[in-house]
Every structure is written in structure tokens, then in C-alpha cells.
Amino acid sequence: MTAHSPAAPIKLPENLRGVAPAPLRATQPKVVALGGGHGLYGSLSALRHVTTDLTAVVTVADDGGSSGRLRQDFNVVPPGDLRMALSALCDDTDWGRTWRDVLQHRFNSETSESSQQLDEHALGNLLIVTLWQLLGDTVAGLDWVGALLNARGRVLPMSCTPLVIEGEARTVSETGEVQLRKIVGQANLARAKNIENVRITPDQAEATPQAVQSILDADWVILGPGSWYTSVLPHLLLPGIRNALLQTKAKIIVVMNLELSGKETAGLSAAEHLRILQKYVPEFRLNAVIADSDGMGSPAELEEVAHSLGGSVTWAQVRHGLEKNVHDPLKLGAAYEEVFRLHS
Template sequence: MAESTTARPPETSLIPVIGSGQRRSVKVTALGGGHGLSSSLSALKLVTGSLTAVVTVADDGGSSGLLRQEMDVVPPGDLRMALSALCDDTDWGRTWRDAMQHRFSSSKEGVPSSLENHALGNLLIVTLWQLLDDCVAGLDWAGALLNARGRVLPMAEIPMVIEGEVLSVDGDGQPVRETVRGQAKLAKAGTIENVRLLPEDTEPCAEAVRAVEEADWVVLGPGSFYTSLLPHLLLPGLRDSIMQTSAQICLVMNLDLNANETRGMTAAEHLLVLREYAPEIRVNTVISDPSTVQDKKVFEDAASAVGAKVLWASVSESDQPGVHDPLKLAAAYKQVFKH
């Protein structure tokens, strides 16, 4: 897809504007993908008026996977979820959020629709890409439609492939190492090593790099550790911007530390993996819910090894322990950004 140099959204009343007389908002760039990034954005839009999301582009499952395969486009699903999370909290924003998230299903039992399980927002985003021939401009126009309280950018403007080596045991009890390719498969594979992105020479989205460079804070996570968080550190140009930015970096730990990708890993081991893939990474603050960490001293020591202090904060939904509460997470972000 062409580099982003063409049409941008018109200046309409749908685009939020912060008055020049107001105190400047902290500039935040949030990196991730899927439900984790969506949760983070739902909280961040409550504490800053200057917010950019940079989204992974390796998804190959469901509606996104089909559109990627058939249209040769960046998978739109995670981008759609980020836009929906940033919608304006008005009837207009909520209605368009629900429309973007709506999935088609057949009204006739046993007769699947040609649109079966496609999300309307995915189709709308791909439509804008084809009309404008510009990945970033299409997302900006979609954001204007939702009156999004922030900007959504792809990590790269071409679809990427994530692969890694998975360790298992064969029928004779012998260890087996195999290469698993594709985000959908890798997310369910189990113990993962040597994760990488292809093509290796892919250029990052220029606007995404600029957003990292100009941020006051860069937020990593929450989200699937290997397939949503690490990709940002595996794309060379984006990785360089993260390592060189003057922004402070905040890592948000997952509430479920025993998901498929990280089954059996402790909270401290998550940070060790981060150092393994990005030894030079400098993290300032780690937000972690105390209910998810068994050995807090070991975790604080691991955080200190990447330069970070731990902010212990209860950030989960009261009735859904594995889901971040936007208001609680927003309060944690507000506390972090004060320093």
C-alpha cells in the first residue's frame, strides 16, 4: 500500500480539538494489539487528550485473516478494535462503535452467509483503504467517523507474518522443536521460543515511528505477550525508535499470566523474556495487580533489572478478575504520568 502522503480527514466538528488555552495533555503512544490494547485505550482516553495507538499487523485469523488473504491488505481487526475503544462517549460515538463491531451471521440455520462472521468495521476500513490507496489516511477517516479520542496507526503498512519455535514432547517422550507460523496458530501453541517477524526488512509506518519519538510516555501492554507486545520490539525500525525515544516507558502486566502463550511462566519471567528480546530496553514503570503476582520481591527485583519501579494497583473488574477495569486502570495511569 502506498506511503501515507494523500488525503487526510476534513476538519469537521467530529474531530476533537483541545483549546490552546488548556493545559497540554501528556502525549501517550500505546503499543499492542487485540483486546489488551483495547482495554488500555479505554483507560488512556480518560486521562489524556493526546493519544496514539500503534497496532500489530500480523493477525491471520477470522475475518481479518480472510480479508488479508483475499484483498492483500493489512489485517484490519485489531485496528478496528482500537478505533472502537477510542470512540467518543456520546450516542454518536457509541452507535458507530457498535456498528463497527457488528458481525454478520446468516438468518437461515445451516446456510452460512457470504459475509459470515465478518465485522462491519473491517469491511469499512478496507473500503477506505481501497478508495484512498493510503493505509493511514483510511484509518484517520474511520476515526473521524467515530469521533475517536485519539489516532490509530498500523505498526507497518504491509501485512506481516509472525513465527516461532514451539517445544513439545512426542509419543516417545522425546523433546520436539517445530516452527509454527501465523499468529492464530502461535497464540495457541504453548511454550514459544525464537519469535520473529517476516519479512525481516519491513519498514515501520513512518507516523508510528514519529508518534513514539514525540511521546512523553510509551505504553506497552497489556496483551498477548508474544504475539501482541513483542512484535513492536521485533520490527527493527520501530524497535530503534522505542530504544532511542526520550519518552518514559510504562509496561502494563496482564491479569492472566497463565494464558496459552505464557503458560507456566511467573510474572518475573515475563520481564526476563522482555530483556531476552530487547536487552537494552529501558522501562520506567511497571503496573501490576498485586493479586496476580505470588512473589512480589522477586518481581520487583526483575523490574529493577530493566530500570523500572513497580506500581502495585488493583486494576481488574470486580466481577471479572481477568479483565481490566477502565476506570481503575485510568487511575493507575494518572498516578504514573504525574512522575
């Protein structure tokens, strides 16, 4: 990212680095959650009920909306998913909730005569980019926002280099000929079907050192839920993060989506979602899969694939009562605690 020298050095006070409220219990599992967007937000909203030793590692390939505009205009990693993760970890007080709402506030012009330059920008995205320009340090800027929220954990980008995700969409012509169409950009790939050959560029981008270390130091690593090709898989495509996942002694949990009919993975069962991870990283191993008992396809097939990856499936009712395709934070948190107990 482009650094701007501040008038005077700005350093986050030591007592505010990774600040967290009093522990929920005597011993805290050290948990790292990987993902992006609404899926990671849901996972963090659940995990904050389980531990305060929590780190989010966030994808940085978003190129749509407010994040895409700021990324293009200022040559920074897209701030939107980072903002959402920070909001999920806000302190559960009037202070924390108020600043969460400030971060999430999105501008909408009330007149068509305005320049509309702020339209659809989230204030939190602008605040994050401001801190990046003042500090010239991506991680420090996020730590400052976390301190403002009194966040229950830390948020890190998977890389401090803006990444591009691309792939190919498979189509069949009227004559039966299979054709592959190249698709570039997360926003475009998220709307595609029958995706193959997903990759990120630059393919040798450096992973954020603090993110790599957090994975190596963790007791548990959570992958998913989220858009499978654009939020979950990218962590296995970036060499530094992939190597950390293969080397860590942490136990790995994969959380299945509740909605399996999204465009990215339309028609694929939960077992086939796991096979995607296995296809791109054959050495990948896991300890547990959390899946809702409804809408996952064949339970036996999912259990078989999980077993081939070294793990088992924990079936749990984790759907929100009013929004069937949204994880309930308390139910998912209880499922995490059950897995921690079973695999400790």
C-alpha cells in the same frame, strides 16, 4: 497493500486529522499505546480518561477470522485490531457510541442455505478495507474512520506491510528428547505452549513512519497488556519500532496481564514475562511496570527484574469487579495517572 485508484482524489479535511474533543485538563501528556486486540482496547479505554493526546500503534500480524480472510483476499493488513482500537477511542456521545456499535457489528447468517460469505465479518473491517481501496492509503483510511467516530486520538498500524509471526514450540518426547516444532501464523502461535524463537517476516518490513514519529515525540509509551508473544513482543521485533523505542526520550510503562496462565505463556510469572522482553531486546529499558497485586507470582522477583530494566513497579487493584481477567478502565486510568505523577 493493493491500491485502487479512486474516481477523484479523496482527502481528509485538515480539521479532521487526529480530531479530538476539548482537553480534559490544561496540560495533556502525549501518550502512545502499543499492542493489539483486547489488551490494547482495554489500555485505550483507560487512557482516554487521562489524555486526549493519544496514539495507538497496532500489530498487523493477525491471520485468523474476518481479518485473516480479508488479508488473504485483498492483500491488506488485517483490519480487526485496528477496528477495535478505533472503537475504544470513539467519542462518548450518542454519535460516537452508535458508530462504534456499527463498526463492531458482526454478521451472522440465519439460514444454512445462504452463501455465508459475510458470516463472522465485522462491518468495521469491511468499511476500513473499502476506504483503503478508495484511497490507496492505509493511514488515511484509518484517519477517516477516526473522524467518523470523532475519536479521542489516532490509530496507526505498526507497519503497512502485512506481517507473519512465527516461532517454535518446545516439546519433550517420551525418551526425554527436546524437540522444536515450527509454528507459523498468529492464530496458531496463540494456541501453542512453550514458545521459543519468535520472529516476524518479512523481518525488514518498514515501520509506518507516522508510528515511528509518534513514539519519538511521545511523553509516555505504553506497552501491554495483551497476548505477550503475539501482541506485545512484535513491537520489539520490527526494526523501525524497536529502534524508536530505544531512541525515544519518552518514559516507558509496561502493563502486566491479569491472566498469566494463557497458552502462550502458561506457567510463567509476571517477572518471567518481563524477562522475555529483555531476552529479545537486551538494551530495552523501562521506567515503570503496572501490576495488579493479585496473581503475579513473587512480588519481590517482579520488582527485581523491573529494577534491572531501569524501572519500578506500581502495584494497583485494576481488575474489573465482574470480570476478574479484564482491566477496569477507571481503575487502570487511575493507575496511569499515579505513574505519570510519580515519574514526572
